Amino acid sequence: MNNKWRIIFTSLTASVMLAACGTSDADAEKDATDPAIEEPATPETDVEESTSTENEAEIETDAEEETSEVSMEDAVETASDEQDYSMMVLPGYKLTSEEPGRDTLYFEEDSETFMRIETMPKDDESYTFDELYTNMEELLTASSDGETPTEITEEANLPQADSITSVKGATVESTEGYFTGYVMEHEDKLVRVTVYAKEDNEHMKEFKQMAATIK
Structure with missing residues (x-):
């Protein structure tokens, strides 16, 4: 990155930080207590659990197939x-x-x-x-x-x-x-x-x- 773009990028970053610092504490408290703001929903795990179960089943099937393979060692x-x-x-x-x-x-x-x-x-x-x-x-x-x-x-x-x-x-x-x-x-x-x-x-x-x- 050349000096011109480095200066512009630094200036924009500083501006964003100053704007964030200027936000009032009252606004922050309002946001924290405003009932209109809902907590993010807990991610559903059904899909993950289903995928995990399928993977475990595949592993068990592979293990059974390996066990059933003919072994001349015996x-x-x-x-x-x-x-x-x-x-x-x-x-x-x-x-x-x-x-x-x-x-x-x-x-x-x-x-x-x-x-x-x-x-x-x-x-x-x-x-x-x-x-x-x-x-x-x-x-x-x-x-x-x-x-x-x-x-x-x-x-x-x-x-x-x-x-x-x-x-x-x-x-x-x-x-x-x-x-x-x-x-x-x-x-x-x-x-x-x-x-x-x-x-x-x-x-x-x-x-x-x-x-x-x-x-």
């Missing part, structure tokens, strides 16, 4: 009785050998919700990775009474682990429920898992996470 490493692999199994699930070369990991509260697991050594050469995936698509089609499977292209929807060098998956929906299959390639083996879930498609996240731990 999983226990379990070895297959019949095949050459082990995996992390969450509480509430059980791994059992169905027949040579085929195991079942099922949800204990509902054994019709399960994941079938098949592994084979890569040097066996009975299937290549692509052949095993094609065969899996055929299996999904047969399981869903002829419905065409859709390939899973989002990485987030596929099992992910450092030991998995390649992975492909497909899913199909039918009146029988949801069927999802993954083919995973490891350094020493090929793994195919097929998940059978009901119409609400529950437990898919858990099955996918456990499938990623097969080694």
Whole structure:
């Protein structure tokens, strides 16, 4: 601010202060006792309280969602009785050998919700990775009474682990429920898992996470 505007601003400020000082005490008392002058109303707090309640509800909901997230920290490493692999199994699930070369990991509260697991050594050469995936698509089609499977292209929807060098998956929906299959390639083996879930498609996240731990 230059000197000219500083002088003008200072003069105006001084004038306002002198005018304020010149106001009579009587006027001040009159203003203080005049019944026509109402006290300012107390601000309403309903809106603030409502907003606060909504924020608390959102925080509680977020906390519940975080609590319901699947945690593999509680999983226990379990070895297959019949095949050459082990995996992390969450509480509430059980791994059992169905027949040579085929195991079942099922949800204990509902054994019709399960994941079938098949592994084979890569040097066996009975299937290549692509052949095993094609065969899996055929299996999904047969399981869903002829419905065409859709390939899973989002990485987030596929099992992910450092030991998995390649992975492909497909899913199909039918009146029988949801069927999802993954083919995973490891350094020493090929793994195919097929998940059978009901119409609400529950437990898919858990099955996918456990499938990623097969080694």
